[in-house]
Amino acid sequence: MFGYTFRWNQALQALPQMLDGALVTLQVAILSMVIGLALAIMLTLFRRSDSRILRGFAVAWVEVARNTPALFQIYMAHFGLGNFGIHLSPFAALLAGIAFNNAGYLAENFRGALKAIPETQARAGRSLGMGSLQAFRLIVLPQMLRIAFLPMTNQMVWAILMTSLGVTVGMNTDLAGITQELNARSFRTFEFFAIAAVIYYLIAKAVTLGARLVARRLFRY
Amino acid sequence: MFDTALTLNDLLFLAQGAGMTLAVTAVSVTVGTILGILFGVLRFQFGPIWFAPLTFLLDIFRSVPLLIQLVLGNALQSILKLGWGPFTTSCAVLSLYTAAYCTEIVRGSMESVPMTTRRAARSLGMTWGQDMREIVAPLSLRIALPSWIGLTLGVMKDSALVLWLGLIELLRASQILVTRLQEPLFILLICGAIYFLLSFPIARLGGHLEKRWSPHD
Numbered sequence: 001m002f003g004y005t006f007r008w009n010q011a012l013q014a015l016p017q018m019l020d021g022a023l024v025t026l027q028v029a030i031l032s033m034v035i036g037l038a039l040a041i042m043l044t045l046f047r048r049s050d051s052r053i054l055r056g057f058a059v060a061w062v063e064v065a066r067n068t069p070a071l072f073q074i075y076m077a078h079f080g081l082g083n084f085g086i087h088l089s090p091f092a093a094l095l096a097g098i099a100f101n102n103a104g105y106l107a108e109n110f111r112g113a114l115k116a117i118p119e120t121q122a123r124a125g126r127s128l129g130m131g132s133l134q135a136f137r138l139i140v141l142p143q144m145l146r147i148a149f150l151p152m153t154n155q156m157v158w159a160i161l162m163t164s165l166g167v168t169v170g171m172n173t174d175l176a177g178i179t180q181e182l183n184a185r186s187f188r189t190f191e192f193f194a195i196a197a198v199i200y201y202l203i204a205k206a207v208t209l210g211a212r213l214v215a216r217r218l219f220r221y
Numbered sequence: 222m223f224d225t226a227l228t229l230n231d232l233l234f235l236a237q238g239a240g241m242t243l244a245v246t247a248v249s250v251t252v253g254t255i256l257g258i259l260f261g262v263l264r265f266q267f268g269p270i271w272f273a274p275l276t277f278l279l280d281i282f283r284s285v286p287l288l289i290q291l292v293l294g295n296a297l298q299s300i301l302k303l304g305w306g307p308f309t310t311s312c313a314v315l316s317l318y319t320a321a322y323c324t325e326i327v328r329g330s331m332e333s334v335p336m337t338t339r340r341a342a343r344s345l346g347m348t349w350g351q352d353m354r355e356i357v358a359p360l361s362l363r364i365a366l367p368s369w370i371g372l373t374l375g376v377m378k379d380s381a382l383v384l385w386l387g388l389i390e391l392l393r394a395s396q397i398l399v400t401r402l403q404e405p406l407f408i409l410l411i412c413g414a415i416y417f418l419l420s421f422p423i424a425r426l427g428g429h430l431e432k433r434w435s436p437h438d
Contacts, residue, residue, distance in 0.1 A: 004300045067374075067420040068413050069381035072392055076409055083406035098353040105327060156282070164286035168385065176288065190296035197285045197293060 011191035021178035036102025094166035120184020238394025249315035257323020282321035330365035370427035
């Protein structure tokens with residue numbers, strides 16, 4: 001019909017390989033999310049601190065992460081750090097770029113969530129004899145994570161989609177990288193990438209659904 | 222770092238790249254917004270069940286990496302022998318990507334207009350079109366605008382991915398310069414600064430509007 005013959009068989013034979021790649025994709029996404037979450041909590045603490053330098057640092061991080069492309073951040077980690085003699089592998093560069101991005105967006109989500117937690121609660125904790133960090137950890141943080149759970153789920157899906165950018169810095173073990181390599185070998189671009197798209201879609205849906213189930217279980221009152 | 226081989230011509234090259242980024246963004250956001258409004262209104266009118274096939278289709282654009290979408294779009298246009306260049310292909314894919322997000326924004330903002338207000342308009346004798354124009358549009362616009370600005374900026378940043386199809390936009394232009402001049406950090410910093418300058422003021426405007434127009438806090 002179009003003078004193009006689809007060869008789905010050839011592409012489907014590579015499915016086990018691509019599923020292995022999907023595992024690496026998930027691994028990068030989860031790692032970047034864990035690191036990003038830790039950094040975001042740190043940035044949130046910085047934003048609430050009395051030091052102007054720490055506050056400025058946190059604001060700068062969040063604004064840069066939110067106002068430049070994720071691909072640029074990955075390039076920065078891969079090519080930019082080379083100037084200082086730091087040569088990251090594609091895996092590390094991808095992870096660093098996405099974690100940086102996640103931290104910025106999550107910190108902004110947390111800022112919104114903090115608005116919903118009355119300041120008086122932390123003060124009540126302080127007057128019960130808690131330290132500042134203790135009050136944050138025991139009173140503010142659990143509520144903050146609960147309110148920001150849905151945005152965090154969205155960020156997780158974003159992280160999964162962002163891992164596909166690794167292919168631009170030479171990552172060849174994740175789903176996009178493996179797909180690109182198979183494509184370079186066979187030129188069955190449409191078939192391979194269509195299968196990759198289906199796998200990405202299923203992962204994204206599974207994460208969304210899983211998070212919804214977890215939320216229902218965790219946030220029962 | 223200060224004795225750089227970067228010349229004025231190279232800066233001009235970067236500016237051209239930024240122009241390409243802006244052009245792709247402008248076309249995609251315009252087409253995507255028109256489609257998004259169309260889909261959003263249709264979705265609201267038909268209800269979720271009749272619109273389910275299209276919802277599913279649009280959901281794909283939000284759950285598959287843009288890079289994969291661009292590669293698939295490019296492969297599809299060559300399979301169909303459309304003969305599109307990278308610019309047209311990029312704009313087509315990005316438009317649908319924008320439309321998918323815009324549909325959700327339009328739907329959400331339309332749902333925020335109380336049904337009673339609209340019924341009141343209809344019972345005053347307004348037609349459906351008048352109701353849409355005079356009641357729904359102004360009320361939902363202020364809900365939708367901050368998210369729409371966020372979407373536009375998101376598309377501007379995501380348009381960096383079109384470099385994969387060979388379009389020389391800002392990031393690709395800076396990469397070409399890096400390859401030639403071997404000063405990755407300096408050039409990437411300039412590139413990042415340009416993105417930041419394009420995005421930050423508009424992001425601030427969006428945040429300001431959101432604060433001013435939101436009824437609470």
